[in-house]
Amino acid sequence: MKSRYARMSQSRSPLRIRATPVITVMLGSLLPAMIPVVSLSPTTPPLGLMLLLAWRLLRPELWPLWIGLPLGFFDDIATGHPVGTAMCLWTLALVVIDSISVRLIWRDYAQDWLIASIAIIAILAMSWLLMHLAPGGGGGPLDRLWPQALLSIMSFPLVARLCARLDRWRLP
Amino acid sequence: MAPPRKRRPGYDRKAQYGLFASYVIAITGALAALLLVVVSAADPAGFAVLRAGVAEVTRPVSGTLRSMVLTIGNLDEIVGSYINAGTQNITLRRQVETTRTKLIEADAIRQENIRLKSLLHLADEEGDVVASGRLVSSSSSSSRRIARLDVGSRSGVQTGMPVRAAEGLVGRVLWAGLNTADILLLVDSENVVPVRRAKDNIPGISRGLDDGTVEIRALNAERNPFRPGDIFVTSGIGGIYRPNIPVAVVARVVGERAIAIPLANPGRVELAIVQRTFQSAEARAPDAATDAAGHGGTGASTGGAGTATGNAATQPPAGAPAE
Numbered sequence: 001m002k003s004r005y006a007r008m009s010q011s012r013s014p015l016r017i018r019a020t021p022v023i024t025v026m027l028g029s030l031l032p033a034m035i036p037v038v039s040l041s042p043t044t045p046p047l048g049l050m051l052l053l054a055w056r057l058l059r060p061e062l063w064p065l066w067i068g069l070p071l072g073f074f075d076d077i078a079t080g081h082p083v084g085t086a087m088c089l090w091t092l093a094l095v096v097i098d099s100i101s102v103r104l105i106w107r108d109y110a111q112d113w114l115i116a117s118i119a120i121i122a123i124l125a126m127s128w129l130l131m132h133l134a135p136g137g138g139g140g141p142l143d144r145l146w147p148q149a150l151l152s153i154m155s156f157p158l159v160a161r162l163c164a165r166l167d168r169w170r171l172p
Numbered sequence: 173m174a175p176p177r178k179r180r181p182g183y184d185r186k187a188q189y190g191l192f193a194s195y196v197i198a199i200t201g202a203l204a205a206l207l208l209v210v211v212s213a214a215d216p217a218g219f220a221v222l223r224a225g226v227a228e229v230t231r232p233v234s235g236t237l238r239s240m241v242l243t244i245g246n247l248d249e250i251v252g253s254y255i256n257a258g259t260q261n262i263t264l265r266r267q268v269e270t271t272r273t274k275l276i277e278a279d280a281i282r283q284e285n286i287r288l289k290s291l292l293h294l295a296d297e298e299g300d301v302v303a304s305g306r307l308v309s310s311s312s313s314s315s316r317r318i319a320r321l322d323v324g325s326r327s328g329v330q331t332g333m334p335v336r337a338a339e340g341l342v343g344r345v346l347w348a349g350l351n352t353a354d355i356l357l358l359v360d361s362e363n364v365v366p367v368r369r370a371k372d373n374i375p376g377i378s379r380g381l382d383d384g385t386v387e388i389r390a391l392n393a394e395r396n397p398f399r400p401g402d403i404f405v406t407s408g409i410g411g412i413y414r415p416n417i418p419v420a421v422v423a424r425v426v427g428e429r430a431i432a433i434p435l436a437n438p439g440r441v442e443l444a445i446v447q448r449t450f451q452s453a454e455a456r457a458p459d460a461a462t463d464a465a466g467h468g469g470t471g472a473s474t475g476g477a478g479t480a481t482g483n484a485a486t487q488p489p490a491g492a493p494a495e
Binding site (some may be wrong): 039044080088 | 309
């Protein structure tokens, strides 16, 4: 830890170090809204969530637990979910991951993927449930989420690689 | 790798409190967010200002890319039409011959319609187009079906206004920002549209299924009167959508419901037209109000056909400047 802060003073600005993860997650939330296709079913992976998970699994000490609140709020605003959905679910996911990682002593890449997969499926299903229970209903049948979930899980390693690459760029 | 040590602060009191506080903030925040969900589910247009701000940022990107995608997306159609050109030519020529007589008949009906309307002192529904724009992106990662339009309140778009394309109904405006507006698509399950069968006025309710189709239920449900191939248009009941906008065509019948495919595919629509809500358009022409409301639901079948052609006659001049 000490050596990292010592190297920090050399070239990288604190802004770059602190802001890169946050900005990537926010961009991830924005990206599905920029894809110029009017899709008729949920298809695009929840990129903001995947980036959040990738950063959290890569650098457990990076963020305080409540980071899910502001980032989730932005995600809700950007993606068009009812505000509060991602705020609530992302935070809960971070809390659960935090309590799991206390118990796991050794962690490897496959475990990260498994944790992320479970989190993605759980959050997609829960946000569908929140929308479904809301007055007015909505969300459609649950099995419509499978393609999106599968695509997200299969592309998670890519996102994790991207985060690792960005991490190397971010830190000296 | 072994986990970093920071999360377990050991004997450091201050760090322990900090950790505890972050848990408390996270949990209470999550609970508060849950309350927010309930509130914002009841009011989907909430936080519209913030959403509009974000939409303004993404609009230029998706707007530029959109025209590109439309070209690529229609590529198969272009190639296919080259291959089918010969046979299509023959069928189209036959169609033209049959439609020519129908057109002449329709022309006569239109003339008659104009004459009858002037007898009744009905104002024509002109100038109901508020703005026209392109659908530039959508909520592709969400399970809601919302598309984003690249015109907003600066062009006069307001919440609740119906949006249609040349092919048929697209949806209605969920909220409008300065230069963007979100459209609740016809296929979203929160979008309920009163419809009627085009040929004989049997009323029904269309509701999205979130998968690109809508379900249509008959209002007087003894048994399902709908058959595959039936075309539905808006009935004008409810006051949002004006009558006779094409909505969907039935693909199959499942028990009490009819599964129908919207006539305007939002993925292919190039130009979307925002109209005034039916009631406010009526309010501007007060004498037309009572009679126009009568057209949609309850008119006899001949009357329905008459209004359909009448409306078709009024639409081209309204849509023409936009195209």
